[in-house]
Amino acid sequence: MFSISQSYKKPNIIYILADDLGYSELGSYGNTFNETPHLDRLASQGIKFTNFYAAAPVCSPYRAALITGQYPARVGIVDYLRPNSSERLDTTHYTIAEMFRDNGYYTGIVGKWHLSGYVKSGAPKEALPDKHGFQEVLLSENQGISVGPYWHPYQFNLDIPKKMEVEHEFLTDRQNLEALEFIERNQSKPFFLYLSHYAVHTWSTGKPYLVDHFRKKKGAGTSPASGNNTENDPYKNWPEDVRATRNNPHLGAQLFSIDEGVGMIMDKLKSLGLDKNTIIIFTSDNGGETRVTTNAPLRGGKSMLYEGGVREPMIIWNPQLFSKNRIETARLVNFDFYPTFMEIINAKKNTQQLDGISFAKLLKNPEYEMPERTYYWHYPLESPHFLGGRSAGSILKGDWKLIEFFDTKEEQLFNLKNDAFETTDLAAKNPGKVKQLSEELKQWRSKLGAKTTVTVKN
Missing domain, CATH: 3.40.720.10 (Alkaline Phosphatase, subunit A)
Incomplete structure (x- = not known):
């Protein structure tokens, strides 16, 4: 307390x-x-x-x-x-x-x-x-x-x-x-x-x-x-x-x-x-x-x-x-x-x-350790943002971060411990990790009822 x-x-x-x-x-x-x-x-x-x-x-x-x-x-x-x-x-x-x-x-x-x-x-x-x-x-x-x-x-x-x-x-x-x-x-x-x-x-x-x-x-x-x-x-x-x-x-x-x-x-x-x-x-x-x-x-x-x-x-x-x-x-x-x-x-x-x-x-207490958890982002777009952002979702678990682009189905994988600035996409070298994180991200979206397609409401 x-x-x-x-x-x-x-x-x-x-x-x-x-x-x-x-x-x-x-x-x-x-x-x-x-x-x-x-x-x-x-x-x-x-x-x-x-x-x-x-x-x-x-x-x-x-x-x-x-x-x-x-x-x-x-x-x-x-x-x-x-x-x-x-x-x-x-x-x-x-x-x-x-x-x-x-x-x-x-x-x-x-x-x-x-x-x-x-x-x-x-x-x-x-x-x-x-x-x-x-x-x-x-x-x-x-x-x-x-x-x-x-x-x-x-x-x-x-x-x-x-x-x-x-x-x-x-x-x-x-x-x-x-x-x-x-x-x-x-x-x-x-x-x-x-x-x-x-x-x-x-x-x-x-x-x-x-x-x-x-x-x-x-x-x-x-x-x-x-x-x-x-x-x-x-x-x-x-x-x-x-x-x-x-x-x-x-x-x-x-x-x-x-x-x-x-x-x-x-x-x-x-x-x-x-x-x-x-x-x-x-x-x-x-x-x-x-x-x-x-x-x-x-x-x-x-x-x-x-x-x-x-x-x-x-x-x-x-x-x-x-x-x-x-x-x-x-x-x-x-x-x-x-x-x-x-x-x-x-x-x-x-x-x-x-x-x-x-x-x-x-x-x-600086020595207190926060419980480990997984982080999720959900950002579906009808079209690319004028600043360059694309329709995508992301998951960060431990050292690994996966970004899934909904528009092209491309997946990018980064190890933030070794590459905090996301310079090297490791998806091709780590298909098992991509599959694992992609499935967890999909399950999270399903749990929340989040859709990867969107229609902008006016």
Whole structure:
């Protein structure tokens, strides 16, 4: 049993999620171009995970897994939801927010939801965060999420009034402000805050002075202004360098703004005396877009089941409760958070089917060994993703990882112990292992009723 000292109240939980942030974009994960001093401090004072996985290589199924504690294939959301989609996270699920709420927590979301189509975009129905246990919903979308801009008025929700006293209100700054105000308002009771950033989703447009800072750095990527922005207006889509494929100054600027917010949150917690009793998690929903970044040394990126598409940076911080400056290599998946949080707060049992397992004991004890298990991914597509991902499934068992492509029936086999970067396909040399893993993957799909063919619902 995970136990909290009696001198502490139930810990506050802040889950900070970046959008499309690749594995190798933080300083603490080896990046030398981007600047993330506050996140690096979070890692040095907390636990940095090197084998943390997303349940899917794109947005909506990751979020479905986080919110329900289930495989996306069980939930039925296996690809990102289009604005006019009839699909949505069904309210019959007992969500992580409802779990916190029913155990005495006040719950809030600041930012991206992306678990529903939107009535304003032509969807027949919608189910937004307020229908899933979030008592405060701030800066969340009510119509399609697309390619920016990151400046007010926000096209994903034109009902949001401007709040900050600046000429050009920047979305990430506004999200940081809303998070700080949520903490201030709710300091007297335990809270769960889901700070779900829209950044660094492309096209990543950063604040001009920060973009200029990164442009001047050695090795900065470049690209011409394009689209309908030939005048190179920094407050419109497609300004100069936004399409840079490596060391993207706009991505660097956006990530810098996320990092600033992490620093402000840590300072706010300390000023309110909440730092000893708050757990902060920082991670990403899937690999970075290979059009604007690299996930090297991992292979691939967003929309792909290679490691670069599903292995994420993840940091957990609370020096009072957990180890400091620790690197943890245990394999975990984002749907493990639901049972982990339940154990940490000693939640009442519920009947929600959970596919994850708690790693609460691992947080307190570096010597704790997580039980061995097999990991599965299911990503069926009607046609290839525009970033290059293909309809596929995957299984990871021990050192061996098999990717099965549904479109061509091709199977690729990798030994991650000897080849963590998936450079050498060993399928032809190991037909027995391919057959074994393929059969296990097929049995898992059958158990969940998951189909390898799909028709996109509108």
